Amino acid sequence: MPIYEYKCPNCGRFELKQNIKDDSLSHCPTCSAPVQRLIGKNVGIIFKGPGFYVNDSRSDSSDSSAS
DSSP states (O other), X not given: OOEEEEEETTTEEEEEEOOXXXXXXXXXXTTOOBOEEEOOSXXXXXXXXXXXXXXXXXXXXXXXXXX
16 A cells, blocks of 8 residues: 655645545644645655666567667
């Protein structure tokens, strides 16, 4: 489950682990003030292995078959 970051005007920033299908919070669980969901800059996805970028090293056989 992803971790979402929220900002409360009274309590500051906090994180909450929620299911993707769950609705976002509208009020702080601590003080019941309205909260704002923040957009995360660091997604935390790491792609490992060959073939994720066009400029990856490829063998000659895969270069000749691509058109």
